[in-house]
Amino acid sequence: MQYIRLGSSDLNVSRICMGCMGFGDPTKGQHSWTLGETESREIIRHGLEQGINFYDTAIAYQLGSSERYVGRALREMAKRDEVVVATKFLPRTAQQLADGVSGRRAITLSLDQSLHNLGMDYIDLYICHIWDYNTPVLEIMEALHHAIRAGKVRAIGISNCHAWQLAKANALAEREGLTPFVSVQSHYNLIMREDERELFGLCAEDNIALTPYSALASGRLSRPGEIQTRRAQEDDYAKGKYDKTAHQDQIIINCVAELAGQYQVSMTEVSLAWLLTKVSAPVVGATKRHHVDGAVKAVDLQLNDDEILYLEECYQPHALSGIMAQNTPQTKDQTQVWTR
Template sequence: MKYTKLGNSGINVSRLCLGCMGFGDASRGMHTWAVQYDESKDIIGYAYEQGINFFDTAMGYQDGTSEEYLGRAIRELGIRDKTVIATKYMPRSTDELLETYTGQEWIEKCLHDSLKRLGTDYIDLYIMHAWDYKTPVLETMETLTKAQRDGRIRAFGISNCYAWQLAKANALAEKEGLETFTSIQSHFNLIAREDEREIIPYCKEDNIAVTPYSSLAVGRLSRRPEEVTKRSQLDVINNSKYDWAKDIDEPVIQRVIEIADKHGVSMAEVSLGWLLTKATSPVVGATKKSQIDGLVKSVDFILTEEEINYLEEPYVPHKLAGVIAMNPVEIQAK
């Protein structure tokens, strides 16, 4: 495994981050394919043995049980001081707005609850899961800065936002003497490259860490078209991000297969090998220990400049998908 710094935070992270969305009580959330605790712990422990020290979850994954599983596993494995935990909070929903939580109160509540579920005194990277259209930017940055300076979080980041929003928030924070977003977790992979227009260049300029999710496009960039998995059949929400673009994505996927066959490696190694040339630490999920091996190998797989260009050449612009494509009303209703 190789390691790098998480933006300007000074936190040392593995070049791959294990996404924990697939861990949790399958009866308590939208992911019916999620794996239960014992299997989750085995995967987390094996990933750590292979050098992965960076783990990402969220309060919304399986009604908080993903956080519970991750925290419990790390405690039982005795590796808390050697790992980097990232978790995420969502902006206030319509119901929560009606309950008259202020923006500050809501962040404090979410952070308190996540710390309790994780069973830890601090969170290494605390992430706003989507841009908060109902809370003044300054209030958000002040609240997150307070949490960082009193030691409950080591750094904070954002997910699912536009470049102008990230730039605005960090510029305002700098003006007011506050801490800034140290990372961006957005939807970015070989068949979803819209972030290359503004987000990626901006982050490179200001040394903001890029930790993309859906790094393998829900398996489309790691398995051959004829292969079927439980998640590919049941993950309706994530499939909706890609099903519409099947025809325009096929040429890219075929080139991934071609290069994988040429080198005798997996599709995941090729896809992540490309993404590692663009990102700090891609978030990749696993629901089987055997999947970890292929993921880890990608860190040492080096594409030539010609191969990178060959993979990129068939791409055509995509419409935005997922949370970033929602309007503010939809986000607040979640």
């Protein structure tokens, strides 16, 4: 495993971040395909054994049970200062808005609940899950800065935002003497590269780490044919992100399969090896041991410039999809948006 400093923070993270959305009580929340606690622990243990020290979850995942599973496993299997735990908070709910709960109060309540779920005294990377159009960004930055000053959070990040939003938030933080976002978690992979237009330039200029989700396009970049998993059958959100562009994306998927055959490695390794040339640490979901193995092996696979060009040259522009397609000022009840 290789390790990297996460943007301008003092967090030292593995080049692979284990995405923990697949962990959580399958009888709770939106997904029935998630792993129970025993199976989740096995995957987390294997990740630790392979050198992964970076784990990403969210309070939204299966009604907090993902946080609880991840927290219990890491507390028992690793030293706290040897792992980097990331979790996320949501915008204020419609009910909180109606009840007059302030943005700062909502973040404090969510943070304290996440700390309780994780069974930890602090969170290494606390991430705004989606831009909150109903709360002034300065109020959010002040609340997060206060959490850092209180010792509850080490660094902050943001997910599912446009480049202008990240630039605005960090400019306000600089002006007001507050803590800036050090990372951004966006939807980016070989068949969804729209963030290269503006977000990548901003992050390179300001040393903001890129930790994209959907690194394998919900499995599409890890196998050549139709996906037959339970998640593929039931996850309408993932279908909505990729089904409309399936024909043009298949050309790139075929290129991944061809290179994998030449190297005699998995498509996962090729897809992630390409991604690792672009970002700090992709968030890779894992519900089987071989998912972990493929991600870890990708760190050592070096693609040459011609191979990188071969994988990229057939890409065509995509419309925004998933959360980002819904991330607009018109979204009032953002509890309906975060289904990733």
